[in-house]
Amino acid sequence: xxGLAPFLKDAWRLARxxxxxxxxxxxxxxxxxxIVLNLMMVGMNVVLNFWNGAFYDSLQNKDWGAFFGxxxxxxxxxxxxxxxxxxxxxxxxxxxxxSTYLTQWLQIRWRRWLTQRYxxxxxxxxxxxxxxxxxxxxxxxxxxxxxxxxxxxxxAGSSLxxxxxxxxxxxxxxxxxxxxxxxxxxxxxxxxxxxGYMVWVALVYAVLGTxxxxxxxxxxxxxxxxxxxxxxxxxxxxxxxxxxxxxVALYGGEAEERQGFLxxxxxxxxxxxxxxxxxxxxxxxTTGYSQIAVVFPVxxxxxxxxxxxxxxxGLTRTASAFGQVQGSLSxxxxxxxxLAAWRATVERLTSFHRAIETARAAAASTALxxxxxxxxxxxxxxxxxxxxxxxxxxxxxNLTITAxxxxxxxGRTGSGKSTLFRALAGIWPFGAGRVDWPAxxxxxxxxxxxxxxxxxxxxxxxxxxxxxxFDDATIRAALTEAGLANLIPRLDEEASWSQLLSGGEQQRLxxxxxxxxxxxxxxLDEATASLDPESEAALYRTLREKLPTTTIISIAHSMNVVxxxxxxxxxxxxxxxxRIVEPAEVIA
Numbered sequence: 001x002x003g004l005a006p007f008l009k010d011a012w013r014l015a016r017x018x019x020x021x022x023x024x025x026x027x028x029x030x031x032x033x034x035i036v037l038n039l040m041m042v043g044m045n046v047v048l049n050f051w052n053g054a055f056y057d058s059l060q061n062k063d064w065g066a067f068f069g070x071x072x073x074x075x076x077x078x079x080x081x082x083x084x085x086x087x088x089x090x091x092x093x094x095x096x097x098x099s100t101y102l103t104q105w106l107q108i109r110w111r112r113w114l115t116q117r118y119x120x121x122x123x124x125x126x127x128x129x130x131x132x133x134x135x136x137x138x139x140x141x142x143x144x145x146x147x148x149x150x151x152x153x154x155x156a157g158s159s160l161x162x163x164x165x166x167x168x169x170x171x172x173x174x175x176x177x178x179x180x181x182x183x184x185x186x187x188x189x190x191x192x193x194x195x196g197y198m199v200w201v202a203l204v205y206a207v208l209g210t211x212x213x214x215x216x217x218x219x220x221x222x223x224x225x226x227x228x229x230x231x232x233x234x235x236x237x238x239x240x241x242x243x244x245x246x247x248v249a250l251y252g253g254e255a256e257e258r259q260g261f262l263x264x265x266x267x268x269x270x271x272x273x274x275x276x277x278x279x280x281x282x283x284x285x286t287t288g289y290s291q292i293a294v295v296f297p298v299x300x301x302x303x304x305x306x307x308x309x310x311x312x313x314g315l316t317r318t319a320s321a322f323g324q325v326q327g328s329l330s331x332x333x334x335x336x337x338x339l340a341a342w343r344a345t346v347e348r349l350t351s352f353h354r355a356i357e358t359a360r361a362a363a364a365s366t367a368l369x370x371x372x373x374x375x376x377x378x379x380x381x382x383x384x385x386x387x388x389x390x391x392x393x394x395x396x397x398n399l400t401i402t403a404x405x406x407x408x409x410x411g412r413t414g415s416g417k418s419t420l421f422r423a424l425a426g427i428w429p430f431g432a433g434r435v436d437w438p439a440x441x442x443x444x445x446x447x448x449x450x451x452x453x454x455x456x457x458x459x460x461x462x463x464x465x466x467x468x469x470f471d472d473a474t475i476r477a478a479l480t481e482a483g484l485a486n487l488i489p490r491l492d493e494e495a496s497w498s499q500l501l502s503g504g505e506q507q508r509l510x511x512x513x514x515x516x517x518x519x520x521x522x523x524l525d526e527a528t529a530s531l532d533p534e535s536e537a538a539l540y541r542t543l544r545e546k547l548p549t550t551t552i553i554s555i556a557h558s559m560n561v562v563x564x565x566x567x568x569x570x571x572x573x574x575x576x577x578x579r580i581v582e583p584a585e586v587i588a
Contacts, residue, residue, distance in 0.1 A: 007343060010350040015159055018113050030106040037099040038164055042171045044092050047083070049179060049320050054082050057313035103160055110156040118148050118352075127359040130429050134359070134388055143232035147352045151228070151345050158342040166331060173328035180321040183314060184301065198322055201300055206329030209289045217282045217336045223275045225344035230267040237264050242499075279337065286333055293330075297322030362429060370426030373436025376403045378424075378521070378551075383433035385419050385578070393419055394571070394578030396433075403438065403520070406544065406552040408562050409580075411571030416578055417555045420571065421445070421525040424553075437521075444519035448526035450510035452497040457490050460497050461512055470516060481542050482512035483535065503530035511539055515546055522547065524554040533560045540564040 019027050051070065054077045058066035069075035073084045122128050122144060131144070177199060184198030194200065241248065241257055248257055297319040305315040332339070373379060380399040386392050393416035401407055411417050422428040424435055425445045437443070452460045458467040461475055476488050484505065498506065507530050514522055522543070528536045537560065543552060554561060562568055570581050 007346065011159070011346045014155065014346060014349055014353070017117070018110050021113060023109065023113055027106065027109065030102055030109070034099060034102050034106065034160075034164060035167065037095050037102070038168045039171055040095050041092065041099065042168055042175055044088060044095070045172065045324065046175050046179070047088060049176070049317055049324070050077075051082055051085065051088065052320055053313035053317035055085075055313070056316045057311055060312040103164070107156050107160055110160075111153050114152045114156060115148060118152060118356075121353075121356050121360070122148070125360045126427055127356045129427055130359040130362060131355055133429070134362075143229075143236055144352060146228070146232035146235070147348055150232075151348050151352075154341070154345045155349055158338060158345065162335060162338060162342060165335065169328040169331040172324050176321045176324040176328070180318070180325050183310070183318045183321055198297065198300060198318065199325065202297075202322055202326040202329060205293070205296070206326055206333075209285075209330050210332045213282065213285055213289075213333045213336050216285055217278070217340060219278050220275065220282065220337060220340035221343050223271060223278060224341045225347055227268075227271050227275060228344060228348060230264075230271055234261075234264045234268050237261060282337060286336070289330070289333060293323065293326055297326070366429050368423065368429065368431040368433060368435075370423070370435040371437065372439040373434070374439075375436075376438045377401060378403075378438070378553075379434075379436040381434040381436065383423065383431065383435065385416060385423055385428065385431040387419075388430060392578070393573070394580070397578075397580050399569070399580055401551070401553065403441075403551045404549055405567060406554070406565040407567045407569060408554045408556055408565035409569045409571060410556060410562060412573070413557075415571045415573050417571055418525055421447075421523060421555055424523060441520040442517075443521040443523065444514055444517055445523045446510045446514065446525065446527040448507075448529055449503075450498075450506045450513075450527075452501070452506060452509065454494075454496060456492050456494050457487060457497060458492065460509060461516060463513065465517060475516060478512040478516040479509075481515050481546060482508045482539065484508050484512060504532075504535070507531060508539070511543070514543065518547060519550060521551045521553070524552070524556075526556060527554070528561065529556075529558075533558075536560060537564060 018024075019031070021027075054066070054075065055070045057063075058070060066075050069084065070082060071085050074087075075082050075084075128144065180202070181196035181199050184196050186193045186195045186197065237260060241261075248254065298315065301310070301315055301318045301322070304310050305312070310318065327334075368384075378401040380397050383397040383399075384392065384395045409417060409420065419428060423431065425443075426435065451463070453463055456467070458470075458475055461467070461478060462470055467475075472491065475491065476485075479485060479488055487509075497509070501509065507527055510527060528539060531539065536558075540552075540561075541564075543550070552565070554565060556562065568583055570583060572579055572581055
């Protein structure tokens with residue numbers, strides 16, 4: 001973990017943007033109101049300190065009138081008119097309730113803003129994709145879903161609770177230190193008079209407690225950071241199983257999966273035991289510290305009471321004021337565990353934010369560019385593609401594909417066909433050169449494994465467009481043409497379609513999406529590999545019939561698919577590097 005100053009700067013960078021955003025006035029007003037309410041509670045604690053002295057004096061003096069007035073109405077005291085306990089308690093409860101309510105309101109608004117911001121930044125410029133292809137296991141930001149869903153919530157909540165608690169303790173210290181100074185009087189020690197001696201006792205007590213607490217609790221920062229990491233990894237492994245239930249069932253891989261789950265959970269348990277051991281030591285320290293603090297001020301102030309220098313009320317006021325001062329000075333002791341968890345959260349969010357910024361900056365500076373170009377053709381200019389480890393797949397490729405034709409790209413496994421597919425889509429970051437698109441054209445890329453979002457079936461068909469753009473008749477026609485007429489009655493059914501549909505049905509659904517969206521350029525990366533040859537041929541004929549002006553570019557192994565296109569290109573890798581060649585024969 002880094003030093004305190006860089007950490008606090010990171011925490012400030014994470015927190016400040018919200019209070020300078022478009023919601024700044026609402027956020028500032030809520031924060032101001034919460035601060036005022038917290039200060040009111042501190043003020044009522046000061047009133048209670050004076051009330052406490054008057055109340056116990058009434059008990060010592062057996063003054064029934066003062067006792068009754070201080071409980072229910074009010075009482076004139078040397079300090080002024082003292083309200084009754086019922087009034088103070090009612091006001092305190094009201095302030096405490098609305099302080100919590102407004103804090104929760106500010107927390108959810110802050111979390112909502114942070115979530116929107118991080119989602120926007122993570123999705124912008126395909127930062128999420130670049131992070132996934134450039135991050136090695138054990139390096140970089142892990143589990144972005146957890147950082148967005150859990151860490152942002154924890155950051156907003158902990159930042160508010162810790163900062164408001166710290167402010168209250170600082171104000172409490174300023175309010176009670178004068179009271180304690182005046183109540184404690186001087187102490188003669190070794191011939192010297194120490195004025196306000198209980199203030200110095202409280203200070204020494206708090207400093208020693210804070211120092212020892214830091215020594216004992218410091219490892220909790222890293223342990224909390226690691227616990228969030230291993231918990232997220234375990235959840236991810238369970239979610240991955242849920243997304244691949246059919247494959248596991250077909251392989252009969254339950255035993256292997258169970259072993260893998262228990263292995264991942266073992267890290268959770270092991271780190272939790274370490275947290276338990278360290279927390280046990282910390283709790284032993286803080287609990288003992290707190291328990292001693294209950295009786296310690298009474299013991300220290302008792303000689304003045306027994307000597308008659310202060311009455312019983314003065315003793316209770318002194319003990320109460322000492323507790324407030326010592327508690328404020330010892331804030332770090334009581335909040336250490338929460339501070340450790342908060343610091344781990346800040347570290348995770350900071351590393352995530354930096355990874356997003358790095359990915360977006362790299363995307364803006366990459367030597368491989370894709371964008372609109374002159375003419376109506378797709379052109380590759382001096383295109384070089386590499387793998388993340390630097391291995392070159394192809395170099396200096398120049399190619400022109402004219403519109404309104406069908407082209408198939410073949411090649412051996414590992415020759416770089418799918419990487420070329422990603423480069424054409426403009427998402428592959430490793431390489432150089434240009435991919436020029438016809439200006440104003442719309443493209444749709446269908447990978448071998450279609451992505452089907454959660455929700456209604458009509459949403460899956462229309463993705464990435466809004467399903468409301470298309471009427472039922474148009475969606476039904478697309479499903480029918482793709483051979484999925486049996487799904488029409490389920491258009492409004494919400495389900496995990498990637499688990500309900502077979503591989504072939506998922507690919508048909510992706511092709512129905514192409515028929516619905518009617519792109520100018522359609523790219524298929526083994527997008528019909530799960531279909532039988534007859535269905536594959538029928539669907540290609542449907543695409544050419546229903547999308548006569550669409551340019552179709554397929555990546556395939558099957559010669560059946562090759563025969564369904566007008567032009568064939570082959571990706572060849574040899575000692576000179578990868579290149580694209582065109583066989584002499586023309587495919588009819």
